[in-house]
Amino acid sequence: MSVVARQGFKYSIIGYIGFLLGTVSAIFIFPNDFEFYGKLRYSMQTAEMLVPFVVFGISYANVKFFHSVQKDGKNQNMLSLSLLTVAVNFLIFCGIFFILPYFYPKFLKTQAWNIKEIILPLILVLSFCAIFNKYTSNYKRIVVSNIFDNLFPKIANLGAFCLFFYFAMSQQVALSFFFGIFTLMLFGYIYYTNKLEKINLDFNTDYFKKDNFWKEFANYSFFGFLGTFGNYLAINSFMIGEYMGMEENGIYSTLYALISLISIPQLGLFNISAPIISQHLADGDMEGLDRFHKKTSLSLYFLGAVLFSCIMVGFPYLTHFMPKNGMMLREYEPVVWIWGSAVLIDLATGFNGNIISLSKYYKFNILVMLLLAGLTIALNFYFLKNTDLKLIGIALSTAISLTTYNVVKIVFNYIMFKVSPLTIEMIFVSIICTLAITVAIVLPNFSNNFINLIYKPAVVLLLIFIGNYFTKIFPVENYLNRNFIKSIFKFK
Secondary structure, eight states, rough: OHHHHHHHHHHHHHHHHHHHHHHHHHHHHHHOOOOOOOOHHHHHHHHHHHHHHTTTTHHHHHTTTTTHHHHHTTTHOOOOOOOHHHHHHHHHHHHHHHHHHHOGGGGGGSHHHHHHHHHHHHHHHHHHHHHHHHHHHHTTTOOOIIIIIIIHHHHHHHHHHHHTTTTTTHHHHHHHOOOOOHHHHHHHHHHHHHHOOOOOOOOOHHHHGGGGGHHHHHHHHHHHHHHHTTTTHHHHHHHHHHHOOOHHHHHHHHHHHGGGGGGGGTTTHHHHHHHHHHHHHHHHHHHHHHHHHHHHHHHHHHHHHHHHHHHHHHHHHHHGGGGGGGGGGGHHHHHHHHHHHHHHHHHHTHHHHHHTTSSHHHHHHHHHHHHHHHHHHHHHHHHHHSOOOOOOOOOOOOHHHHHHHHHHHHHHHHHHOOOOOOOOHHHHHHHHHHHHHHHHSOOOSSSSSSHHHHHHHHHHHHHHHHHHHHHSOOOGGGTTSSSHHHHTOOOO
């Protein structure tokens, strides 16, 4: 088995473990106290939103220039100067952070200022982790970094919450544990990087001054920085925390965990499809790329629509098995419908963005990411300030911005490459799933919610299976057989 195959398989396993841990915790544990869970999520996602201003794209440059720098034996020099630059950037960031209240006094009343003791150190730790993450990826080792990035944050959330809620410890103790896990992650990165190749700090700037290499490095870093503004989830979490409160942020995070189930088919898609996309682009085979694009997008949309349909009919009964605050989620059932539909549209577009990022037009991706961020912020402001929709408004904002973002990429890819993810079969999938949901909803309910939770989604699955059997949209028989299951465990 090749290194890539082993790493790819382990990467997927870690990804699914992390996904299940986060989802199960968000549904069955965190609803016990939405306010404290909201504070944890706010701290984490606000830090993630601000990290790019400290890293400034340097992590991406560590991948772009690694091999050329390594040939000259200066990769340790690049790593050292990258870490030093991040440290300096953090000091500048802190200076701006503490000076800002003098120019904008209202900043003192924000949640970000009130819990700056956890957010600022977290920004520094995550910034260093971002450098090590990209640097170690050059050695084609992605499993350990996936453990750090995927499992550690979930352990931090779960551990801190349990200390606070189940063991009745103070928020200060719980938040200290929360930050401690991320500090442990940073030391883990340092240890692992040193294991791959002994770290020798070298802060000499001569190599970067030669032929003005630093300008090329800084230019690429800047474009990498611009491409990090599309994290609409972090933007939403920050704005909900500031304008609605931590409890609503906790509810939002729980709903997101539920809705993200729809995206399960998308896990690992880019890692698998990137070489195929690159090959088609290199060969100029746009017809082959179009066929691959349509086939992959249809599969993602079909599987996502099946999961979405099951969630829709099962959600009202699932809330009965959540902790006491679970019933609060029923008020926001429209959020699941609206946001879930937007995620489905995102699945239907397949690897639209990946085609652009792997082509010579990669800078266009930066523009649409900025569009997504700007539109999300503007719409959030509108719905929060001018309506009483609360989280439903945030869901509408996300749906509008994410759909616009995807439509722009569809149009761009069709104009430039003559490829499109959309097919007539997607309409048939939508009709079948809509009919299945409608039938399941109008069917009578049992007095036992557990029976309803099982039998309603089962009816949906049965109806979709029957509809697919006659329309032959998705080759289910290729996956529900012994040979396919066996093939999952083969890596040749």
